[in-house]
Every structure is written in structure tokens, then in C-alpha cells.
Amino acid sequence: MLVDGKWTKDWTPVQKADEEGRFVRQVSSFRNWITPDGAAGPTGEGGFAAEPGRYRLYVAYICPWASRTLMARSLKGLEALIPITVVNPTMTEEGWSFGGYPGADADPQFGARYMHELYTRADPHFTGRATVPALWDMKRNVMVNNESADILRMFDTAFEHLVPSDLRLYPQDLAAEIDALNPRIYDQLNNGVYKAGFASSQAAYDEAVAGVFAMLDELEARLGGDFLFGDRFTETDIRLFVTLIRFDAAYHGLFKTNRRQIREYPRLSAYMERVLRLPGVRQTVNMDHITRGYFSIKALNPTGIRPAGPGHIEALLAA
Numbered sequence: 343m344l345v346d347g348k349w350t351k352d353w354t355p356v357q358k359a360d361e362e363g364r365f366v367r368q369v370s371s372f373r374n375w376i377t378p379d380g381a382a383g384p385t386g387e388g389g390f391a392a393e394p395g396r397y398r399l400y401v402a403y404i405c406p407w408a409s410r411t412l413m414a415r416s417l418k419g420l421e422a423l424i425p426i427t428v429v430n431p432t433m434t435e436e437g438w439s440f441g442g443y444p445g446a447d448a449d450p451q452f453g454a455r456y457m458h459e460l461y462t463r464a465d466p467h468f469t470g471r472a473t474v475p476a477l478w479d480m481k482r483n484v485m486v487n488n489e490s491a492d493i494l495r496m497f498d499t500a501f502e503h504l505v506p507s508d509l510r511l512y513p514q515d516l517a518a519e520i521d522a523l524n525p526r527i528y529d530q531l532n533n534g535v536y537k538a539g540f541a542s543s544q545a546a547y548d549e550a551v552a553g554v555f556a557m558l559d560e561l562e563a564r565l566g567g568d569f570l571f572g573d574r575f576t577e578t579d580i581r582l583f584v585t586l587i588r589f590d591a592a593y594h595g596l597f598k599t600n601r602r603q604i605r606e607y608p609r610l611s612a613y614m615e616r617v618l619r620l621p622g623v624r625q626t627v628n629m630d631h632i633t634r635g636y637f638s639i640k641a642l643n644p645t646g647i648r649p650a651g652p653g654h655i656e657a658l659l660a661a
């Protein structure tokens with residue numbers, strides 16, 4: 343991670359832990375918003391008007407938080423307006439790196455070798471992990487935002503006058519329900535699998551795994567219609583999908599969330615496939631990057647050997 347703008351070599355994939363060995367994810371630090379006219383958003387400063395080609399999104403296909411933003415970008419039809427740069431799937435001693443792996447990109451702006459170089463350009467005294475997703479303003483040469491939850495919301499509304507869309511990822515009449523469900527899915531499932539995988543005590547692992555499967559059971563029972571809120575697809579569906587699609591292939595084995603696979607949940611499986619088939623979603627899922635990335639986490643898989651399966655996910659993605 344960076345400490346006062348300098349890369350420190352004691353980087354580990356395991357983020358902070360609390361006294362009981364629970365994994366603690368870092369809080370995001372760049373929180374400005376792109377808005378239609380550049381007015382300030384809910385947090386941060388103004389000056390970031392929606393303009394075609396002005397902003398670049400840095401992502402990793404392995405990363406579920408980055409994949410949220412990729413899904414919102416394509417579902418809202420913003421591909422031509424917001425170019426992306428994809429980092430290599432495996433973490434280096436200096437965090438995310440650019441270029442070399444099939445499907446990954448060189449940094450077209452600065453020829454940076456590592457993601458942390460973008461963070462020190464944004465803030466020469468930055469302290470923290472150089473995470474993706476990161477949304478960069480190529481006009482002012484500053485980081486706009488590195489919090490996927492914010493990026494989902496701004497992609498829903500900021501570019502509407504440039505690319506009108508019928509899809510509302512955060513419709514006002516569902517806002518309260520979305521805001522109530524998101525943190526529960528985040529805590530128990532999206533981040534819950536990481537809490538299981540990176541637990542450093544049996545108790546922390548047990549607690550995390552219980553939360554993961556309690557939430558999967560709850561969602562299996564909840565899903566009656568096509569999506570979480572009936573027939574309307576929302577940002578909560580994006581947030582759920584990115585974890586489901588990685589589950590059987592990565593989390594079940596590597597993070598030891600192995601009580602069940604998603605394929606043992608009929609409704610969640612059908613739901614996952616339904617979302618995958620929405621126009622624009624399939625191209626945001628790169629299973630080669632996902633399995634390569636997760637199984638190269640040395641702390642969890644020292645040999646780096648990537649398992650062959652699972653066949654049902656390969657078949658789903660090949661169909």
C-alpha cells in the first residue's frame with residue numbers, strides 16, 4: 343500500500359483485521375461525483391460535468407466492485423462515452439499492474455506500470471491501498487472517485503441527457519428498500535465471502551460463513567419475480583450478480599465458503615443466468631481473469647495452481 347505517497351513493500355492481499363481476526367475492508371477516499379452540469383454531488387467537490395470521452399474507468403475483471411461499475415456502464419449504454427483500462431488479473435508486489443496479460447491493457451494516459459502511480463498522481467501524499475475501480479478525469483487530471491457504490495449511482499443519472507435510457511438502477515420509489523437491502527447483502531455476502539476467505543481465526547471464519555449462507559438462503563426464498571425487486575432490474579441486482587457469478591468458481595473453493603454452491607440454489611441459479619443474458623452483461627464477465635486472479639492470491643494458495651473447473655460455469659459462459 344501507499345504511505346504518504348510512497349509504496350511500502352509490506353503489502354499483503356489480506357487487508358486489515360480486527361482483534362478477533364475479522365477482515366476489515368478499507369474505506370474509499372476519492373468521493374467526487376460526475377453530474378450533468380458539474381454541480382457538486384452528495385460528497386466531494388463539483389467541477390466534474392458529464393462529457394463524452396472525458397473520464398476513464400480503471401478496472402480489474404477479477405474484482406467484483408470494479409465489475410459492478412462495468413455492468414452499470416454497459417447496461418446504461420455508456421461504453422462509447424467512458425473508455426476503460428483493465429489491469430492484469432494477478433496482484434504484484436506493487437499491487438495492480440498494467441499490460442501483458444491477455445485481455446489486460448497498458449495505461450494509455452501516463453504509461454504507468456502500476457495502479458498506485460495513478461493514486462500518487464492524484465494525491466502525492468496518498469495513504470492507503472491503490473484499489474480499483476477508479477474513475478479518472480482526463481481533462482483535469484485528477485481522480486474523481488474510487489468507490490463503486492458511488493460510481494453506480496452517478497452512471498445511473500449523470501449521462502442521461504447524452505445517452506437517454508429507460509433503465510433506472512436506483513429508482514426513487516425503491517430508494518428506501520434498495521438502501522435497506524444493499525448493506526445487508528454487502529456485509530453478509532459481497533464482503534462476507536472475503537471475510538470468510540481472509541479470516542485469521544476460526545471464530546471469524548465461522549461467523550462469516552454463517553452470514554454468507556444465511557443471506558443466500560434468504561435471497562433464494564425472496565426471489566419470486568425476475569429480479570430482487572420483482573420485474574425491475576436495479577443496482578442491487580448488479581451488486582448481487584457480481585458475487586454469484588464468482589461463487590462456484592472462486593469463493594466456494596478458495597475462500598472456503600463451501601457449504602453449498604450457487605448451483606444448488608435453483609432460483610439463484612436461474613436468476614444469475616437471467617442477469618448474465620441481459621444485453622451487455624456477458625462481456626463484463628471474464629472468467630479467465632477471475633480464476634487466474636483469485637487463485638494467484640499467495641496467502642490463500644501458495645502454489646498458485648488454478649483448478650480446472652467447475653464445468654457448469656464454463657458451460658454457462660460458453661452457451
Ligand SMILES: N[C@@H](CCC(=O)N[C@@H](CS)C(=O)NCC(=O)O)C(=O)O
Nearest residue numbers: 370405407471472473474488489490
Ligand atoms: N470500496 C471499494 C473497494 C474496492 C476494492 O477493495 N478493490 C480491490 C480489488 S477487488 C482492490 O483494488 N484492492 C487492491 C489492494 O488491496 O491493494 C469499492 O467498492 O469501490
